[in-house]
Amino acid sequence: DAGVTQxxxxxxxxxxxxxxxxxxxxxxxxxxxxxxxxxxxxxQFIFQYYEEEERQRGNFPDRFSGHQFPNxxxxxxxxxxxxxxxxxxxxxxxxxxxxxxxxFGSGTRLTVV
Amino acid sequence: xxxxxxxxxxxxxxxxxxxxxxxxxxxxxxxxxxxxxQELGKGPQLIIDIRSNVGEKKDQRIAVTLNxxxxxxxxxxxxxxxxxxxVYFCAASIGMSGGGADGLTFGKGTHLIIQP
Numbered sequence: 001d002a003g004v005t006q007x008x009x010x011x012x013x014x015x016x017x018x019x020x021x022x023x024x025x026x027x028x029x030x031x032x033x034x035x036x037x038x039x040x041x042x043x044q045f046i047f048q049y050y051e052e053e054e055r056q057r058g059n060f061p062d063r064f065s066g067h068q069f070p071n072x073x074x075x076x077x078x079x080x081x082x083x084x085x086x087x088x089x090x091x092x093x094x095x096x097x098x099x100x101x102x103x104f105g106s107g108t109r110l111t112v113v
Numbered sequence: 114x115x116x117x118x119x120x121x122x123x124x125x126x127x128x129x130x131x132x133x134x135x136x137x138x139x140x141x142x143x144x145x146x147x148x149x150x151q152e153l154g155k156g157p158q159l160i161i162d163i164r165s166n167v168g169e170k171k172d173q174r175i176a177v178t179l180n181x182x183x184x185x186x187x188x189x190x191x192x193x194x195x196x197x198x199x200v201y202f203c204a205a206s207i208g209m210s211g212g213g214a215d216g217l218t219f220g221k222g223t224h225l226i227i228q229p
Contacts, residue, residue, distance in 0.1 A: 033216060042202050042219030043157065056216050059114070090156050100145055104156035
């Protein structure tokens with residue numbers, strides 16, 4: 001049973017560019033959350049998607065946006081990249097909007113130069 | 114918003130000894146407290162969780178305790194083994210505030226080192 005799959009695993013972008021990260025949730029999971037993990041820190045909640053709508057949002061600017069598709073997969077988009085956006089971006093899925101039990105993917109390491 | 118403090122940042126114990134990691138939270142409305150283990154190059158893995166209506170939960174060598182009055186919770190690992198070496202994160206959530214399960218607020222992590 002495949003867990004949470006994220007792509008790409010690594011990428012390097014230039015300041016000011018835009019990036020799209022992708023996530024396929026664990027089989028049977030329909031809710032997807034995104035987290036940003038800076039080096040040496042705990043993950044920070046960006047937002048959560050359920051039924052193709054953003055349901056919860058953390059303290060992140062509008063440069064961070066997302067989308068959820070009918071098959072429950074999700075994308076995270078970041079516009080106007082800043083050096084401070086360099087981090088590991090984690091996707092977590094759960095088996096329902098009213099349930100916990102998050103399963104995390106291995107993340108996408110984004111480096112902004 | 115919620116703030117989670119975690120201590121210590123690094124913990125070194127001898128193989129076979131016990132390890133204890135402590136966390137405090139600020140929002141008394143928090144009611145869900147998971148612990149995650151993160152190995153190098155991997156995402157966090159849920160190892161145990163507890164809800165606010167329970168004071169203690171145990172799963173083999175791992176246990177979590179919760180003191181709602183003091184707003185702190187702890188992870189206890191007994192009979193530590195080399196494979197327990199990793200970074201451990203505590204987290205808290207006020208849960209269901211927006212109609213669904215809320216996002217997690219994480220501590221900064223504890224690097225647990227098991228000395229052979």
